Amino acid sequence: MAIKQKTDISMPEVLFTGEGDAAADRRILRIAEEGRLRRLYQGVYTSNLASPPEAVVTRNWLNIVGHLLSGGVISYRSAHDAKPFAGHLYVTRGQRPRTLELPGLTVRVLPGPGVVAGDVAYKDLFLASQARWLLENLATGRGVSERVLSAEALEAELDKMLLIRGEYRFNELRDNCRALAAVLGRDKEFKRLEGIMGALLGTHESKKLRSKQALARVAGLPYDPARLELFDTVFGRLRVEALPELPATADTGTARENFAFFEAYFSNYIEGTTFLVREAEEIVFEGKLIPNRTEDSHDVLGTFQAAMQPPWRDQPPSTADQFLHWLKSVNALVMRSRLDKNPGQWKDQNNQAGATVFVDHTLVQGTLREGFARIAALEDPLARALMTMFVIAEVHPFKDGNGRTARLAMNCVLSAAGRSRIIVPTVYREDYLLPLKAMTNNSDATPYLRAMARIQSWTAAFDYGQARNHVYEALLRCNAFEEDLKNYKLIFPESKPALVPN
Template identity: 80%
Template sequence: MGIRQKTDLSLPETLFTGRGDAAADRKILRLASAGQLRKLYQGVYTSNLASPPEMVVLRHWLTIVSHLLPGGVLGYRSGYDAKPVEGRLYVTRGNRPRTLELPGLTIKVIPGPGAVDGDMPYKNLFLASQSRWLLENMATGRGVSERVLPQETLEVELDKILSIRGEHRFTQLRDACRRLAHKMGREKEFKRLDGIMGALLGTHESKKLHGKQALARAAGRPYDPDRLVLFDTLFSGLRAQALPEVTATAETGVARENFAFFESYFSNYIEGTTFLVSEAEEIVFEGKLIPNRTEDSHDILGTFQAAMQAPWRDQPASSADDFLHWLKSVNALVMQSRLDKSPGEWKNQNNQAGATLFVAHELVQGTLREGFERIQALEDPLARALMTMFVVSEVHPFKDGNGRTARLAMNSVLSAAGLSRIIVPTVYREDYLLPLKSLSNHADATPYIRAMTRIHAWTVAFDYTQPRPDLYGVLKRCNAFEEDLRNYRLVFPEVKCHVSK
């Protein structure tokens, strides 16, 4: 058995002959003959004798291809990917087709013009401009399908460009493609591309489109595809869970009023609309507006009314159109005094919380409709409720009042099914918001489902028929009103409610 040569760490990992330095070429060939270099392709060697050759090629593909095909243009699907995909790379160069086979990499050389205006230098290669790779991926014919992107992928990319950059920039891109097509003799490809772009803009027939996302855009209902991935993650998680049935216990009389009062109090407190409980009682039960806080007072009152009265309390939507109308209606009620926030109107600019950017304003209605499809497909009412809350929260369709609207939408689904509504007390704020953030940022639905089923069980554990001061006392002993989340935790009423510090 021969002794395997060790990698010479003094040499670069890749070496090339044919660069015009005869002495360097002789040295490389001598080292290769001595077994100190491994040949990867004609004129391409590596000093790494330990790693699989395909791994070396993958690490250094750009340097290798730049050496083998200088001046070539990464085009077709490689112009979009800008890297090998599934071990293939497409380079436009010269006047004859050929294939270069390296360990782990097949390079398809396609005859065609070199760099044109807009193509970007990429080591000793060029990267096709956006206009060029769009046109190239519109190519059809025998043997072309392997090197072009599927039309649905192109439609998604074009929809993204239209959504992010707007119609003006989208039209500029189409004009650039038209000019380049004339220059490169790609009029046939431009005709196909123009049909797709026109359909997305609504100026051509949508029958030219193939994908669901592009068809939704053409129908005037574009949606955020990344949010649909999150919706589907939660949808699958909810379907896989056996969720508890927590029957409602505060449906009439004093119990219903008490429940609605604390639901509205805490829902506003989480959003920063903070009052003493006594002040909130004056607003809700005595019609008193707190001096200098008229808008805040109406926030509390509007949320209470939505939690108490039909249709907002217990008549959730049965269709996508009704769902959009219901959301606008309840947001208008809650935010009625904040005219600067456009109550009940879809946001007209993008919004965010911290680093979380919510759905773009032009995608709100389409994304809500897609979310509603998943809500309706869930059998369990608690699952539908939790899905509803996340969809509204994740879209954030209004300028303000999104959290309150989302929780009211969730609770309406629960009330309609005869299940207890959910109260999220101040002390549970982070236990509620952090799982939402985890779902948004990491597509992990488990913490959200766990947190919401726990607070659901906590909510129903109280006797809402008792006088409100007594109920307040029990909630207080269970730390419901505490803001110091480091030193206080949620306590269930059946446990001795002592302050834990």
């Protein structure tokens, strides 16, 4: 005896009647009567008897709605999303409103103009043009709020369009909206839209705006909203994470000097400014510039000075204004000999590393200010330090020297709190960089927190008060200088750091 399959793989997952083929209709109805098809809606059947009907509809909504409402225009917020939102889809078609209730999907059919110039074919439906859905989402009235984007979300979309496309294309879009408003009878909506777009351009009063993002642009401090979401994810994790408390062990005298030297040496090595340790000692302690490498020499010296001397070493900023000034000051010190890199000046072009594109150059200051608000709200010094480094690394505010600036900023926070600074040795390069990339790409803070807590514990385990050559030998035994990351791993010294006493 044959066992009936729950899903008939010989048939499409969704089948329709009423498409003009009477024989095909009779076949579908016969198979349905045999129990091999499930009815989802009038004229809509599925051969998948195993999956929940809601899942079938979710996968096949475009074909189903196209069959039921052929030629309809996906409109309002549905046109912006190009898919259902929260189980609802809005389609403009015909002369009367009605509602189609399918498993897991409610389709609101709204009367109005059919396809107009600019609408795009989308299988058996159409997607409202950008100009059309902008106007539709500014509609007001009873029951309209459920099918339109919030004012804040719409302003954020317009702000993004202005950023990416520039003023010329933005004005062109406004002209298209004006012409379409006359066709659709949406002059009132266009008037509201013109006010918002004008406010973003600075030609209308900003009181027309509601969203924080749009208001920030008008105030001259636009920020990257996607980065703020990422900052909030990391901030939320850091607020609740139980982090180790390792006291500073190299705050004065020889220990402070030795620590600052190796911090500067490794921080530059990670960025490709590589010297022998003896060469770096000559630069820092003997005032010698390595022949043909004057700029590289100054990079190491500037990083050392920032790690040794206040205010860069241990006086972190307490306001957003001070934060921006501090960053520019440190970058200017580290990169002072590289005039082609505009030391201490915000980048004027976008930058990226591999596939990671950093914050747009027009959004640097606003995004840093938003990042600082989250830094300042963290109580734990290590949490604050790690948030500081991540914000700077993610924004990448300068043409060059961003990594060194970010690590110095992190360590400044730690020194101010009496906690151990962090050295990232050459052998730990990937363990440091890959977790940063994981946060950028996956919003996963766990590898970053684990990696940074581990390397701080390692850093604090050395005696920096001994002669510098002995510190070097101790670091050497722990593979700190190794570049062959496949065959060498970080080794901890025998001594373990103590915890801060309660």
